[in-house]
Amino acid sequence: xxxxxVVALPLAALLALPAxxxxxxxxxxxxxxxxxxxxxxxxxxxxxxxxLAAPSREGxxxxxxxxxxxxxxxxxxxPIRDRVNELDELTSAxxxxxxxxxxxxxxxxxxxxxxxxxxxxxxxxxxxxxTQAQQSAQMVTTRVQTVETVVSNIDQxxxxxxxxxxxxxxxxxxxxxxxxxxxxxxxxxxxxxGYIIEVQGFSSGKGQAAITVSQxxxxxxxxxxxxxxxxxxxxxxxxxxxxAPLPSSDETAKTKRIxxxxxxxxxxxxxxxxxxxxxxxPMNTDTQQQPK
Numbered sequence: 112x113x114x115x116x117v118v119a120l121p122l123a124a125l126l127a128l129p130a131x132x133x134x135x136x137x138x139x140x141x142x143x144x145x146x147x148x149x150x151x152x153x154x155x156x157x158x159x160x161x162x163l164a165a166p167s168r169e170g171x172x173x174x175x176x177x178x179x180x181x182x183x184x185x186x187x188x189x190p191i192r193d194r195v196n197e198l199d200e201l202t203s204a205x206x207x208x209x210x211x212x213x214x215x216x217x218x219x220x221x222x223x224x225x226x227x228x229x230x231x232x233x234x235x236x237x238x239x240x241x242t243q244a245q246q247s248a249q250m251v252t253t254r255v256q257t258v259e260t261v262v263s264n265i266d267q268x269x270x271x272x273x274x275x276x277x278x279x280x281x282x283x284x285x286x287x288x289x290x291x292x293x294x295x296x297x298x299x300x301x302x303x304x305g306y307i308i309e310v311q312g313f314s315s316g317k318g319q320a321a322i323t324v325s326q327x328x329x330x331x332x333x334x335x336x337x338x339x340x341x342x343x344x345x346x347x348x349x350x351x352x353x354x355a356p357l358p359s360s361d362e363t364a365k366t367k368r369i370x371x372x373x374x375x376x377x378x379x380x381x382x383x384x385x386x387x388x389x390x391x392x393p394m395n396t397d398t399q400q401q402p403k
Contacts (some may be wrong), residue, residue: 327350
């Protein structure tokens with residue numbers, strides 16, 4: 112009987128040791144959150160909480176408890192899981208903030224680029240308008256100079272074309288060849304401005320009779336031009352020269368007199384036609400430059 116008691120006592124003591132170790136570890140686990148809360152006020156990190164501190168001693172067995180239960184393991188790992196979840200949430204929030212910041216930066220860069228391109232386009236348009244304004248000013252200056260030149264020479268006519276019609280002695284009617292010559296000359300002045308026609312009649316007679324005949328020959332020419340070619344009368348200047356001598360091309364020779372009759376038709380022009388053509392060309396250029 113005594114022998115049995117000697118064997119049972121050590122066995123009971125051995126079985127009681129794990130329970131004592133488990134109670135000691137539980138008391139240490141309960142004291143650990145209080146120590147962690149005390150340290151959280153002094154230590155800061157990414158989550159705003161104090162770092163996890165391993166207990167200096169874990170029960171009777173130290174850091175390795177061969178008899179640890181499932182609840183004990185869960186209590187030990189639960190703070191770690193919570194901290195890992197908090198770190199995951201913090202990482203996700205930081206990634207979202209970085210993405211939002213990058214999107215705003217890209218939008219700002221695009222807006223700045225668009226504004227710069229718009230400013231460049233405005234500068235190009237302003238340069239084109241300035242060039243057009245300069246060209247318009249130059250054309251206006253050229254027109255003014257042309258007008259001044261024309262106005263100053265408005266009464267200066269230059270011979271452009273000259274036609275001579277021959278008449279037989281005593282004849283005042285126009286022949287077919289004479290009419291053809293007048294038709295050719297009149298076709299060249301249709302639609303033109305700034306011209307006059309000078310008609311001079313010459314006769315081989317003498318005195319007033321020669322003047323009268325030369326006047327009639329010149330009037331037949333004027334009548335044909337007015338009736339057949341609609342040339343205004345105010346553009347025609349008529350004069351009967353009678354038997355006035357014909358100037359010789361040789362200045363040293365004497366003037367010659369002719370037999371029969373003749374009429375000299377001279378087409379004289381000033382610079383109005385040139386002014387009209389110069390004004391039409393810039394107007395056509397301006398029309399082409401206008402946008403459709």
